[in-house]
Amino acid sequence: MGLAVVRSLDAPRRLDTTQEREDYEQELVDQFLLAAVGAGACDSTVLENRSVIFEFARFLGRPVWTAQPQDADAFLARQRTVLGRAKLTVQHKAWALARFYDFLVLRYQGDVQRLTGHVVIQVIDEFNRPAKADYGVLRIPPTDNEVEALFAAWRERLPHVRKFLPAARDYLAASLWRRAGLRIRETYMLDVRDWRRDLGDYGKIHVRFGKGSRGRGAKQRLVPAINQVNDLLDWWMTDVRHQFGDDYDDLDAPLLPCERHDAHTGRCQRVGDQSLRDGLAHEVARVLPAWSGRLTPHTLRHYCASSLYARGMDLKAIQEILGHEWLSTTSRYIHVQAHHIEDAWADANRRVAARLGERKG
Numbered sequence: 001m002g003l004a005v006v007r008s009l010d011a012p013r014r015l016d017t018t019q020e021r022e023d024y025e026q027e028l029v030d031q032f033l034l035a036a037v038g039a040g041a042c043d044s045t046v047l048e049n050r051s052v053i054f055e056f057a058r059f060l061g062r063p064v065w066t067a068q069p070q071d072a073d074a075f076l077a078r079q080r081t082v083l084g085r086a087k088l089t090v091q092h093k094a095w096a097l098a099r100f101y102d103f104l105v106l107r108y109q110g111d112v113q114r115l116t117g118h119v120v121i122q123v124i125d126e127f128n129r130p131a132k133a134d135y136g137v138l139r140i141p142p143t144d145n146e147v148e149a150l151f152a153a154w155r156e157r158l159p160h161v162r163k164f165l166p167a168a169r170d171y172l173a174a175s176l177w178r179r180a181g182l183r184i185r186e187t188y189m190l191d192v193r194d195w196r197r198d199l200g201d202y203g204k205i206h207v208r209f210g211k212g213s214r215g216r217g218a219k220q221r222l223v224p225a226i227n228q229v230n231d232l233l234d235w236w237m238t239d240v241r242h243q244f245g246d247d248y249d250d251l252d253a254p255l256l257p258c259e260r261h262d263a264h265t266g267r268c269q270r271v272g273d274q275s276l277r278d279g280l281a282h283e284v285a286r287v288l289p290a291w292s293g294r295l296t297p298h299t300l301r302h303y304c305a306s307s308l309y310a311r312g313m314d315l316k317a318i319q320e321i322l323g324h325e326w327l328s329t330t331s332r333y334i335h336v337q338a339h340h341i342e343d344a345w346a347d348a349n350r351r352v353a354a355r356l357g358e359r360k361g
Contacts, residue, residue: 015115024115025063029053032103042212052096065104065112065120072097072123076130091130098124140335141303142295146288147178150295153287168240169256169271170279172232176205177297179227181304181322184273184297186210192241193251195233196222202230210323221323227308244268305333 015021032053033046041049057064059075076094079085085093104112104120112120141147154171161167176182182205189209197203203225210219225233236255237248247253247267257268258275277297285292301322308318319330 021063021116025057025065028064028104028108028112029100031107032100035103036099042218048092049096049100052093053100055093056097063116063118064100065116065118067101067123068121069123069125069128073128076128087130094124094128094130098122098129139299139302141299141306142288142291144307146291147300147303150283150287151175151178154283165240165243165259166275166279168236170276170283172236172240173256173271173276174280174283174297174300175232176229177300178304179232180205180223180225180229181301181308181318182207182223183211183301183323184276186323187297188254188256188271188273188276190255191251192237192248192253192255194255195237197230197234200224202226203233205229205233207323219323221320223321223323227304302333302335305330306335309334 015024029050033050036046036049053064056067056072056075059078060067060071072094075097076090079090079093080087101120101122101124105122109120112118142150151171151174154174158164158167158171173184173187176187177184186207186209190205190207194206194208195203196206199222205223205225207221207223208218210221212219223229241255241257242248244257244259245253245261245266245268250267253267254270256271256276258271260269261267262269280295280297280300281292284295288295305318305322308321309315315327315330315334318333319327322330322333324330
């Protein structure tokens with residue numbers, strides 16, 4: 001993605017006309033985006049920030065350096081109440097504005113005041129800054145018995161469905177969420193080359209499109225194919241993938257394709273996230289109707305973390321599997337059943353009683 005060539009904001013100028021004010025405003029935005037690129041932000045983040053800033057500027061109807069916190073209040077309120085934006089969307093827009101106004105205050109406060117007479121202030125403060133959208137919301141996954149019942153019924157039904165190939169693909173994707181904790185984008189962006197059966201005792205999945213922090217672009221990791229993932233991927237590559245098309249041995253072909261083919265390359269086209277979501281939702285409605293609308297790909301990711309922890313894997317290892325930047329994030333994914341805590345409490349009491357008995361003896 002290219003950015004406009006901008007001149008130094010310290011260059012002498014006057015802002016006597018509307019056009020000059022608009023040009024200056026554009027230069028401020030361009031400098032902010034250029035700084036983001038220099039910090040390593042990926043193209044999608046830069047484009048998203050640009051879109052949010054210009055959306056706010058249009059809403060404001062006057063130069064961005066004149067904005068006040070109450071303008072941001074009204075903008076964010078409109079996003080939720082009028083436009084019906086999701087909490088996470090509003091949160092990201094608020095963060096983009098906060099970064100932009102931090103940039104203006106820290107770098108160009110003096111320049112703006114000299115040219116316009118206005119003092120730039122941060123419009124996103126502790127009163128209108130949205131809390132993390134999922135903060136305090138527990139995505140408690142189903143029990144082991146419920147998850148096993150879902151996948152057992154799904155597996156049993158596969159040979160009898162009218163369209164076996166997409167059903168098998170959706171089953172594999174959901175199994176990767178359940179057993180390897182992959183995110184949905186990490187899953188559908190896998191290519192044939194990303195299944196590395198030659199690495200380690202179990203093989204590894206090369207996740208090339210992991211979620212990066214602070215818009216830094218994709219974060220790569222190798223996920224060991226433990227927890228029966230290797231058997232699933234061997235089944236997929238041996239018995240199923242070649243039925244989609246002759247590109248099954250093309251390393252650049254999608255690992256999880258749809259049934260359509262690209263007219264230019266002849267390869268299968270990549271499946272989209274909605275198809276995978278729909279496949280899971282259909283089976284959940286059929287087998288676990290009480291979980292309809294609640295058992296999502298991300299909930300299965302939480303289930304993966306919880307089940308690995310319950311089987312004795314430490315948090316640091318689970319953090320590496322899930323690709324989290326911070327261990328505190330991983331800890332929020334762990335949801336153990338109530339008896340796990342009660343058993344730990346009982347074990348602690350037995351140890352204390354044993355020590356007291358030894359002392360009396």
